[in-house]
Structure formats: C-alpha cells, structure tokens
Amino acid sequence: MVKNNVGEFTADGKVFRIEEMFPKRDLINYLWSESVVCKCNQFGFGESFAGIGAYRRPLDNGERLVYIKDKTSGKLFVANRNYEKEPFEKFYAEVGLGTHRVVSEYDGIGTEFTICVPKEGFSELFRIKIANRSPSARSLSVCFFLRPCADLSGHASYGFGDFDEEIDGLYYPHEGFAIETDYKHLYFAASERADSFDVDTATFIGYDSVAYPAGMKEEKLRSVGSTFQDFYCGALRFETELLPGEEKSYYFVLGTEKTHKACAVSAKKYANAAFFEESVKSQYEANEKMIEVFRVNTPDEYLDIQTNVWLKRQLSLGKTWGRVYGKGFRDVMQDITAFVSFDPELAKKRILYALKHQYISGNPIRMYEPDFKYPYMDGAAWIPATLLSYLKETADFSVLDETIPYLDSQAEESVYSHTERGLKFLLTSRGKRNLILWGGGDWNDSMNNAGMLWKGESVWLSIATYKAVGEWMEILAGAGRTDELKSWDAARKELKESILKYGFENGYFIYGFNDYDEKVGSEDCEEGKIYLNPQTWAVLADILPKNQLASVMDTVEKRLRCDFGYTQCAPSYTHGTDKLGRSSYFQPGLVENGSVYIHGVAFKVVADCILHRAENAYDTLKRLSVYNPKNPDSGMEPYAVSNMFIGPENRYRAGEAPMSWITGSAGWLYRAVTEYLLGVRAEFGGLRIVPCLPAAWNGAKVIRKFRKATYEITFVKSDKNRITVNGREIEGNFIPYQTGKHSVICYYKN
C-alpha cells in the first residue's frame, strides 16, 4: 500500500488513514456541500461556515471534542484528541469521500467521531459512536463540545446562548441592528436530550484546561444559559450505562436558520441516525460518480490514487468554493478546464456565472464573493481556454450564444461577445513595446505594483494573450466562423513579434518591464533573474519552433530545478521593492518569491509533455510527490496538494508544504496526468490519444467516460505508435466520437 510516516491509503484509494495523529503539521481535510464548508484537522478540529449568497456565516471554529469520563474511576479523556498522549489502543483518523472520522480505543471504550456535511441545509453533522469493549458494565459520561460562532457583529450584547425546549438543544440567536444576514440563529442539537449542558467556556472550562475542563470534573454541567459572551461554547453531556459489548450512537447537528422556529424544525430533521447515514451515503455516491469518469491504472499506484480520487476531490472543492476564501476569476476558469470532464453541466453554469464578473470593458475582476477589484489584467486571457475545454468535452456550441450581463452593465451579451470583449481589452491595453500592460498584476498576483503607473508591460501576459487568441481561433473555427479568423491571426502575429523582440533574450523569456523601464526576470536583474511561467507558457502557447522551446525548457532544468520541484523564480528576492510589489518583499523561498509554487510546476509538466519530454514530465511529478524520498518531511497531506513547497533558498523551512487544498495545482496536475502524460484529450469530434509515458512504464490502462461513450484504453509499450479501436486499427491518433463502449489499444513508442 501507498504509505509514509503519517499513514496509508486503503486499497481502493478512497480512504486515507492518518496513523500519526501528531504529525509535523496538522493534516487538513475539507468537507463541503453547495452551502457549507467545514475544514478540519486530523482530530476533527477546524472552522466551518455556511455560504449564503456571497455572505459567509461562520458556524463553528476550533476544537470539537468528545469527552469520555468513567464515572466509577473518575478517569477522563478526550477520545478524538488524546491530550495527554495516553497509550490508546487505537487512535487514527480516516479521511474519506465526504467524511472525517476519528477512531480511538482506550480504557476499554471504543469511540468513533465522524463529521459530515449534508447535501442540503446550512448545517454540519456529527456522529459519536461509543462501544464498551471491556468485560464489565460501564457507567460513562459522554460530552460533545464545540465552539459555535454565535457573534455576527462584534456586539456581544445582541446575543445569548441557552438550552431551548422547542429546539431540544442549545440555541444562540444574535438578533441585532443592521446585521448583514438573515441567518442570525444558530442551534446545536442532539438525537437525544442531553442530561446537562454549558454554553460558555468560562463556565465549562473555567480556569482549567480544555483537556480537563471544570465542567467535566463535576457530576454534571451547570446547565445555565448566558449572554454578553465574546465566545460561546456548546457542550452537551450525556450519562449512560453500557453493558459489555454494547454500543451507542449520538447524532448532532450544528446549523443556522432565519428564525427560532426554523431552528426547531431543522434540529429535529437533521439530528438523527437516518439523516446522518443518508448524508454520508449521498456524499460518497457523488464522489463515486466523479471517480468513474476517469480511472487509470499505471505502475505508479500513488499517481493512480491521486488521479482517480483525490485530485478530483480537491478539484471539486474548487468547483464549488473557488479557493474557499473567495472565488478568483482565473481560479474558477482554470478549475473548470479540469472538472469539465466529470461535471460538464456545472462547468457551463460556472462559466456563465463567472462572466457576470467581467466589466463591459472586457476585463474581469480578480475575485468575487467577496469581490476584489484591484486591477489585475489577466482575467480575460483565461476565458478562451475554459470555453475550449467545455466545447471539446461537450461539443455544445450553443454556450457561445448564452447571454449574461456585465458587472457594470445590465445589457446582456452573448458568451461570444464577452470573450471577444475580453480579448480586445487585452489587445488594446498595450505599452510602448506593444506588449500587454501589466497593471495590478497577472497570474503572479504578488507582482502587484510593477505596472500600476500603467507603463509596465508583462511578457508573460503577452504570451498568455497570444495563447488565448489561438484558442479563440480554434473555437471560431469549430463554430464555423472562419471568416473571423484572419483578423485574429493578424493580431496574434503582431503580438508575437513584440514578444520575441522584447521578451526573449539569452535563450529564455523575461517576465516583463516595470513602470520604470526596468526588466523583470532577466539576466540583467540582480535578483529574480529567471521566472518559470514565461518559459512553460511559451511552450503552451507554441510561440517558437519546438527545438527552440526545448532549449528554453533545458534552461528551466538548469536554472530552476531543485530536489522537490522547480522554483517560481531564481534567485529569490532578498530586498523588497515597490517597483515590483508584494512578491519581492516575501521572504526568500516563499510563495511567488522562489518557492516551488506547485501550480506553476504543473504548467511545467504540461509543457514537458507537449514537447514529448516524458522523462522530464514524470520526474517532475515524482519530485512533487509527498513520497519523494529527497523531501520526506514536507508535512503535506498525501490526499491533497499544497500551494507550494517552501523553496530551497529559504533559511528556515525549505521543502515544507503549507497551504494545502486551496490551490489551482489540483486542476492542472489532473490535466497534466490525464490529458498530457496519459494524453487522453477531448476534441470537438472525439478523443485524441497522445501518450507521453515514462520509459520505466510498460503500459497503463484508462477508462474514460466521454459524453455518452466509455473508452477503455490500454497503453502498450511498443516499437511503433498505432491505435486500435474495438480491434480495428485507425489512422493517426484521433478517435471519432461514437456512443457506446469502446475498447482502445494504444501502442506507443517512447
């Protein structure tokens, strides 16, 4: 099994069991629905919120604790945290498809603590299962504690917390003046009536510790309400007797509603076994469905697990919640290109919704929900690729005719017009070198002051625009609008000329020119002499002959590689400058300043494959892997990709991988593996198969659901490239779409 020092996957890859409950850094899991996000660490602690339109209504934040007290011996422990690191017989957590489960056994008591977010409603669910595994009857206190976020305004006077008869649970309203949301009522209820409760930490914990709270030292909790608290708690305590072998489950819900009455209704509806089990099942099934769309079997078991299960799952967090802190236009666009294969309907919906956040000028805002309007310039450059992915997956060209308004104009225009306005915005935002203006930044968010005087020009953004126009032309051709191609092609060529004239030197592409006519990402610079993305995107954009691009990528290998990937730039800046902005102020090796920014490295894998550099591509994936033996202590979750590995130039934390889940890396790595390494690419009329497999592999298998067809593709290493479909050899590598089940054998030559 695929395992490292923190735990292992089950054989089907659908569960990761965290065996090291005290790892180097917290291992993060996310659970979510369309309406709620719940973050939790290995113990199940974390923050959650309900997304009500653009408003984020926090539900709880911090510890979620299952206290078990043996009433005979007086012994108290926390089953899902083991504060004192007692010698538990069992103690592990399972990261599942839509669940998080902490399992422990201690002092003869088995406990399972499971968290799940239901498909509907603004709530999160918990199940606590207790089993008496000792030979004698046990008299136990079981208490579930969490930290509800009742305060919506900073005015503690608006709220109170108390047991409520009608809700049959704890109730925390926060009715105040001019509160931003209607969802002012929070409830925390259980499947049975608690014997005692507390609503504030001053009462429950007192001057003791969360591990041994005052309340658990007593016979029962004080069971009094409170008000004017900055932080409430929810503690529901149950007294129970368990015979040997007996087990018992408690079900809980923490949720928010508009009214007291609705809380009572929801508490009843959600806090019970049937609803919990149904929610777990529904989450699991939704994930299963997604998994089935693309299943791969290669000699690299971890790559399979990532591709089949966890990259998809991470991607589907982005699908619904963007980067959780907000929905970046470019992030949404990129995620769509990856999840379109397993959720084309949603992809369309998301495209249309995202395009509402574009100004009529053509430039989209950087992020929505919440809106962030700093003048980033790259938004429009992402639209054609996203549309193209959607069109290739579905052949649904009608999407181009769908109409939506602009951010600053209610005039509805077609997707076609939105895209065209976007590209025209870019093509008319030019500096003195005829390159695209840098403005507030591009993909590199943190180069946020290089162009704010509207003089600086971005070479990367110019390449991205060149690429985008090419994609748009592909769309136009597919849509039969061939008469329009000529003028776009001219615009593209003109841009390319400037890119090559000003942006290509010493065998690679510089990043740009700032407002002060200084080069960025050039050999002439003191620091940040070379950037990764302009090189990889030159390949993605096919802006030079292949041999020249290969030489550019050789430079990448030479200048940017480290043990665990490729740095975003090198060398890192050691002195901040306002002529560039934020990224230059970051500590060396962090984020855009010389980290192994995984999103960027995923572009690199794609570029390698485009140039048929299979060994480079696969080697890069292995460097990024949590199982890379040269970076065994990254701290990264095996089931979620991080935003970065801290770069080798960092004095303190090189190789560590903070910021998991919330990154565009998942989508690009997914595409890199499925569309580029395995090379199974959707096209308007069918599938193209262009494998780029490493020499060490003898072959691989893929099952790809595509529209109303299923393709079982077997890759066989051979001395010649040839493909058979249902036993018949085809010409080239393109398989025209047909419904039904097809068996494909792809013989490939390394």
Place this chain on the structure above:
Amino acid sequence: MVKNNVGEFTADGKVFRIEEMFPKRDLINYLWSESVVCKCNQFGFGESFAGIGAYRRPLDNGERLVYIKDKTSGKLFVANRNYEKEPFEKFYAEVGLGTHRVVSEYDGIGTEFTICVPKEGFSELFRIKIANRSPSARSLSVCFFLRPCADLSGHASYGFGDFDEEIDGLYYPHEGFAIETDYKHLYFAASERADSFDVDTATFIGYDSVAYPAGMKEEKLRSVGSTFQDFYCGALRFETELLPGEEKSYYFVLGTEKTHKACAVSAKKYANAAFFEESVKSQYEANEKMIEVFRVNTPDEYLDIQTNVWLKRQLSLGKTWGRVYGKGFRDVMQDITAFVSFDPELAKKRILYALKHQYISGNPIRMYEPDFKYPYMDGAAWIPATLLSYLKETADFSVLDETIPYLDSQAEESVYSHTERGLKFLLTSRGKRNLILWGGGDWNDSMNNAGMLWKGESVWLSIATYKAVGEWMEILAGAGRTDELKSWDAARKELKESILKYGFENGYFIYGFNDYDEKVGSEDCEEGKIYLNPQTWAVLADILPKNQLASVMDTVEKRLRCDFGYTQCAPSYTHGTDKLGRSSYFQPGLVENGSVYIHGVAFKVVADCILHRAENAYDTLKRLSVYNPKNPDSGMEPYAVSNMFIGPENRYRAGEAPMSWITGSAGWLYRAVTEYLLGVRAEFGGLRIVPCLPAAWNGAKVIRKFRKATYEITFVKSDKNRITVNGREIEGNFIPYQTGKHSVICYYKN
C-alpha cells in the same frame, strides 16, 4: 483593611493585592505610558500595543509565562499561572501604581514576575526574580514565554523570527509591501544571553499544552528561527544554579523600532536592571504627584481609596488613551473636566487637540484615532462644561484665544469661535417641535437610528444644550463679554420652553421623539418607558424649580432603582426596532438597554447632591460599590470601575460588572465625590465649599491643592453651616483664592 473575596488594599491604598488568583472573571489591570498600553489580567496575561500617531502597533497578546523547571527532579510549573492549581505556598498579584506583579512560592522557589511600561519608547518591560528558598542548591531552567504580534499585514510571507546576534535577543521583522507603519521591527531581549530559544509555538508547545510545552520537556529549546508563521512566540530559556538563599533577576524588553539597528540599540538600553527600576520609580512618582492634589479622609475607607488613588488612576488612563479602543470626543471632554484638577496643563493641550476634530459646521466627530464619523449630534454640547472646568481650575482665560483648525478646514479659529460654532450648530439643528435633532445619536450611542431621517428630536440633547448654553454664559461672564449674554439667554429660554412643552410629561422628562413622531422613554411607550439621563440632566441643567426637580428625582428612585444602582431605562426592550437602533436590540439588562450603566448613575449622584439629597447620593455610591453586600459577586475589580452592572431584567447575569476601566464613570464618580459630595468646587476666583455629606458621617478631611495654594479642609458636623479659613469665619461658602497653605474648617448641618 478594605477587602473582599478577591483580595485587599494595602493600608495606603496604593496597592491592591489579588489573593484569589482564580476569581469569577479575570481581574484587569492596565499599565501605560504616552506611547504604550499594556492590558493584563491577574496572571499578567494580556494585550499590548504601541500608539504611534493614530496607528496602533500591537506588541504582544496572550499568555506571558514564567516556566520554572527543577532540572534534578524534572518538575515543571508556571510560576505566574499555576495551571494545575498546585498547593503554592504563595500566589498573589499586586496591582500597583504603574506595575503589575505576580508573586509565588512553590517547591522552594520564590518567584516575582513584574510588568512595567517605561515612560519613553515603544516597549514594555518585564522582570523575573527567582529566589531559592529551599535548604539545598537548586539547578533550574527558567523560561520566559510570550506571544509577540509580529504580523502587521496578514501576509505571513513577509516575516520571520530568529535569534539575532546584534540585538542579542529575538527579532521579528515584518518588512512588507505598503505596510501602514514604519515600526515593522519587533524585538524581545533579555538582560543576559539566553541559553536556548524558540520563536514559534508549533516548536515550543507542539501537540502538548501551554502548561507543559514540548520545549520544556527537553534539555533545552530547539533554538531555530522560523518564517511563514501566523503566530510567533518568544521563549527565552536560561539554565541557572541557585545556592540556598540566593536570588537572581532577569530583565526583559519587548519593543518595536523602525530598523534592525534601532532594535539593537533599544534592546541594550531597555533590558537591564537600572532602566527597569528607573521606570518603576518614574511610574510611581507620576501617580504619587497626581494623588497629592486631592486627598480625602472620611469614615468610608473604600471611598477614600477610590478617590485618592484609583479613580484618578483610571481617569488618567482616559487622560492619555481615551477609551483605549479610540478617543471619543465626548469621552475626552468629560475626562478633562475631572482630571483638570491634577493636570491642568495637559487638560489645555487635550482641549485644543480635541477641537481639531470638529467640523467647521460646529459638530465634532464621534471619535478620533481611529476616526469614526457617524453623525452623532452631542459632541458640541460637551465643550462649554469642559472649558468651564478648565477655566475654574486655572483662571487661564487666554485659552479662549488659542487658535486651532477644523477637521475640514485649515482656517484656524479661536477656542471661543469653536465653542460658539458648536452651540450654534446645535441651536440651528432643530426639528418641528423646536427641539434639537437626534441624528445619529447623542450620549446614548446606541440609540443610533432614532433620528437618521433627520426628523427625530432628542429631549436629552435639548436639555444638554440648554445646560451647555448656561455654561457658555458663565464663561462669557467670567471673560467679561457680558454684552453677549442677552442673546444666548434668549436662545436658551426659547429652547427651555420647547423642552418643557414637549419633553416633560407625567412628572418626568421623556427621551425624545423618533423619526416617526413616536415618543421614546415615555409612559406611552410599550418598553423603555423612562430613561435615567433626561431626569438627572434636568437637575444638572437646573431647568425647573428645585422642588419640581426633587419630584423628578423621586420618580427616578421609584422607577429605576435596583439593588446595585439605577438602570439606564426601564423596562428594557425585549424586541429590537430599527426606529430606535442598536440599544433596542441589546439583550434586556445590557449596556444602554436597562443595565446599571455606571456613567449614568454617576450623573445621578451629582444630581442628588445638587438637590442636597445627601442620603440618596451616598446610598447610590454604596449600591455601586464592589463591597455592596447585596451584590457581592459582581466580579468587578475593587480598583477599577466597570462600564455597567448587568441590569436586573437580564435573565442570566444580573449584577455582573464586565468591561472595567474603559468608561467615563471614573471621571464622573471622581467629580461626584470631590465636587459634589464633599463639595469642594473650583471657581474662577477661588474655592466654593458645598458639602453634602451623609448623616452617618461625623465629618471628613480633605487636602486640596488648588493652583499655588493648598487647602486643608476639615468638615465638622454641626447644627449650622459656617466656614472658617485660617481660624477666621468667612461669609458664605466661597473662599477667595490666595497662594499658600490654608486651614479651612467647614461646619455643616445635614
């Protein structure tokens, strides 16, 4: 001695010893200079910041811990927190004049942990004194831990923390793009080189607890720097040997500077015995000086301690820092009227500075540093009283000619003009009843939506304006501008007519009329039928004949009194309404919605004294006292007044007194006792003595420094009111000012 269940004062009242280290709620102390504020609880935990102009640069926040580990036995404890509530031989804290000191003795080790804010610089100081009180030599690890606030931007990538050779201590820079302050460098240094250190909690505490951190379980701390941390820590650990009877002190500084170099200079300058002892002395002396201005000796020992020491100290927090979270215009104005007697120079400075925050329209903003511009209407009504207090204390009429600009105009005008514009603003902001418009609110901040349609009128604000015009006339008369009196008097009378016509019904004053022509604070209302402030201010403004005012105050006794004071309104609102605003949404009994809002009750004591209702006045003070036997469990600090006692209508926490220190109550209680109960009032030409002492007292003594004179006043209960000065009887109760020392005997009749 004056004591209750939490501790007691020393005989001179200058120190409160907290003996109950685990009280109902944290007991708060504040330490501060002109540049730094440090809040701490009984253990010395809390938050601190440097005030750099209007910018607040946080220094640390959270626990400050002195770990002691016996290296022979391995036993570890936290000397200033005693997490496990071990049977310490000693464990108390001393709230002193500018210091906080936690003293403990356990396992043969005596520890003193003292915090002090130095007069200069952006830093806070700590001393840890360790004494071996056991009969054998001891080998100890001593570690001081705190939680520095290194992050100024939310971008963890900007910062790092590490030991720095030049600083000879820990260094946490946060150089980033567009940081709001120049003070980006934080340092934490000791009087000697630490043997080991940690800079992040993940390393120091790990998965253990703050009580038994991972770092203290080892031989030494890991001594590695870190970066990209959301929260840093500062842990400096020393290994030492102490012979029996030996003691040792460590001195620490946590501070901020603009540069690394300046950190190194300051660390050296501040982290040593001499600077610490000098700082303690300087804080003490400044307080002593303040205490000497007014010393009283009555049969009520607690009243003496409050008046002589702690109300002044609390008031002087306001003197420098307003309400800490910001400088409310009205708050600053009111504090000045109280502290002017012990710091007239600063009073003048503060008046001039505050008046810069007035629009040229005449209306001041609600708060500055940070600015808060919601359209509150009462600001200008506070100016004349403040000026009058200053003029009576100093006779320095030149202040009226000082010029300062307006918030929205650089045109400098005199204080005279500022005041006049303020009053004219009020007198021209009138509704259809000819009362003053309510706008965004008045003293009652939380009635913030009763007049936002600019129709609602406030009766209280009309009374306050009537009072303010009277005070202005007193100033004009004093300044010899008698020709101006007539027109002001006419305006005043006209306003009074409307107040009495529309605002006085059923024997008391209503609060006002909201935008919808609905009465507020009237018998006609369903809730909030009567408010305290319109009644007390009617007395302060002398708006009716004395007998009628007495009857108004009888109504107050009948309708608003409870065991621990007088509620701000009754009954409390149980349903929020946007026709009033915030206060109606507060839970019953909280803040402006029916709490015993102490600031308001202080007005009531003054009103009682004005009406010579000595028993009512004194009884009210006793109700507010932390030693009130009918409310023994308020949780209030004996050395600091709270903002409120939660009102009797609150279901959960009636009688509790949260929100200590930060309240205008201190100033008004100080004035109530000194100027009204004892009745020693400054006037332009001297002192007026109008005692209003309770029957239970046989007399009292006061020493009042007034300008260049000192008056020793003995109050003697008698059958007739008469006063002798230096042995000679005077006519009436006015003592014309003369330099020198004077012995006054005031015979008074109850």
